[in-house]
Amino acid sequence: MDENDPWLTNELAGSLQRAGNRVTVLCLDWAGKLGSEKSAFFTTSAGTQVYVEKPVSVFRRFSLLSKLFKWAGSSCVASLRVARLERENNYDLVICFSPLVTMGLPAAWLAGVKKKNSLLIQWDFFPYHQRQIGMMSPGVVFNIARKVEGYLISRFKYIGCLSPANIAYLQSHYPIRREQHVFTLPIWGEGSALPKSDVSLVREKYALPEDKAIIVFGGQLVHGRGIEDILAVAHLAKQQSLPVVFLIIGSGSLESLVDDYICAGHANVIRFAHVPRQEYLEIIAACDLALVCTVRDVDVPSYPSKTIDYLRVGLPIVASVEKTTDYGEHIAQLGVGVYTEAGNPEALLGVIDNLLKNPDLLGAMKAQGPTCFKEYFEVDRVVSKLLNVVAVH
Structure with missing residues (x-):
């Protein structure tokens, strides 16, 4: 949200824009405060168009239910914006990030229904990692999350993984189709010169x-x-x-x-x-x-x-x-x-x-x-x- 405090996604969008592409970003502002403006639009100094949507309200009493409701509800809101943007623009490539459940409906709409040329940057093996570190218990919720994430992953034409070990894990834990192209895509960072300091x-x-x-x-x-x-x-x-x-x-x-x-x-x-x-x-x-x-x-x-x-x-x-x-x-x-x-x-x-x-x-x-x-x-x-x-x- 702040160009002076960029993250990986800012740097990727900026580099794509500098390479001569026209880039639109749909950002779900998970840190956005409830009750603030529901949406916003701005253009970065590189020329990237950014549409910001706030997450939906969540329950407070049950943390897991709150997260699921927040993810699903916010995904619905984002899908409405995606549908409007897709009608107005002839996108050549759609890029999404894992875990896909947080943007499930837009991902399924663009990569699955609309058959857009699509790339998934796979850097979070949801829900396996969450289960193993104790953030999700095994059982019904895990199995549903695993199947939903697996289905969404299978919709993408290209999948970029951070290392060969990541590729092997992806192929052994998710339903990767033969026609999907999986390749190594390193993590990245902006290469601007750093000021010298004492x-x-x-x-x-x-x-x-x-x-x-x-x-x-x-x-x-x-x-x-x-x-x-x-x-x-x-x-x-x-x-x-x-x-x-x-x-x-x-x-x-x-x-x-x-x-x-x-x-x-x-x-x-x-x-x-x-x-x-x-x-x-x-x-x-x-x-x-x-x-x-x-x-x-x-x-x-x-x-x-x-x-x-x-x-x-x-x-x-x-x-x-x-x-x-x-x-x-x-x-x-x-x-x-x-x-x-x-x-x-x-x-x-x-x-x-x-x-x-x-x-x-x-x-x-x-x-x-x-x-x-x-x-x-x-x-x-x-x-x-x-x-x-x-x-x-």
């Missing part, structure tokens, strides 16, 4: 310690992000009197776990709530290492988007990830990080400590990060691949 001045500005290594984690503080493991590692580091501080940037349903740890007198953890993107980049550029954490006992292969900003500022990555993903192997092959299996705080601390004690390796990873980003993850490169695949097949 690390000491930035640390002073944000009251960060100058005499300790700072390990940063940026992202939502919710289930599935390994927040418990991060706090366990911080506790072990304090017990061993290691000169490190863990900086956590973000908010979410588990933020109280972090705040309680800090309030208990543990000074080796600092938390900042959400900060604008440019400010976030300035802060993490003044850190020494970056954390990517997921949870154990899940089989859904993740590829965290926070990787992009870490690479842009040249932060070496320490990943604690599920054993089924190829993310850790990928960052190691690219020379930008190291990894261990999720759920083992002792092993994670050992990896962090070893990397901090190896300045030559640390320096090589810092230098490789921006280069790796430009070669593999810069949004214009990814969009070029996307358009080539759609044009060829």
Whole structure:
């Protein structure tokens, strides 16, 4: 909603527009306050037309029922807008993101009924991941969600997955038709130049310690992000009197776990709530290492988007990830990080400590990060691949 605080979707739409396409975005503003304006329209500085719809009102007493009602009702509202836009414009390509249930009716209408050329960017394996991290119980609701999501996925002509492991998971858990084209589409980020900043001045500005290594984690503080493991590692580091501080940037349903740890007198953890993107980049550029954490006992292969900003500022990555993903192997092959299996705080601390004690390796990873980003993850490169695949097949 704010061009000064962009996300992946902003960057994708902007790159498509710069490539000479006419882009229309339909945005469901899930964070929109109830009672505010129901819809809005604006044009971005790149020329992208954006239609914003607010979510419908939800029940307050039953959380799962509230979410289902909010998703279904909001999808109905969005489908009305889509129907009007489709009549007025001859779209050549429709792009949707998983989970599709949140935009189920528009997706089914455009990709299924209208048979538009369609691309699904598959980065959330709903509802399998939600079930495995305890956000959804197995049973009737899960089976209905699985069938609905599977049906919607089957309507798309192209499906872009973040890695080969993601492709394998997609094909083994959803009804992929033979004529659907599944390919690897990397996560992306805007490649604009970053302003140079003095690390000491930035640390002073944000009251960060100058005499300790700072390990940063940026992202939502919710289930599935390994927040418990991060706090366990911080506790072990304090017990061993290691000169490190863990900086956590973000908010979410588990933020109280972090705040309680800090309030208990543990000074080796600092938390900042959400900060604008440019400010976030300035802060993490003044850190020494970056954390990517997921949870154990899940089989859904993740590829965290926070990787992009870490690479842009040249932060070496320490990943604690599920054993089924190829993310850790990928960052190691690219020379930008190291990894261990999720759920083992002792092993994670050992990896962090070893990397901090190896300045030559640390320096090589810092230098490789921006280069790796430009070669593999810069949004214009990814969009070029996307358009080539759609044009060829």
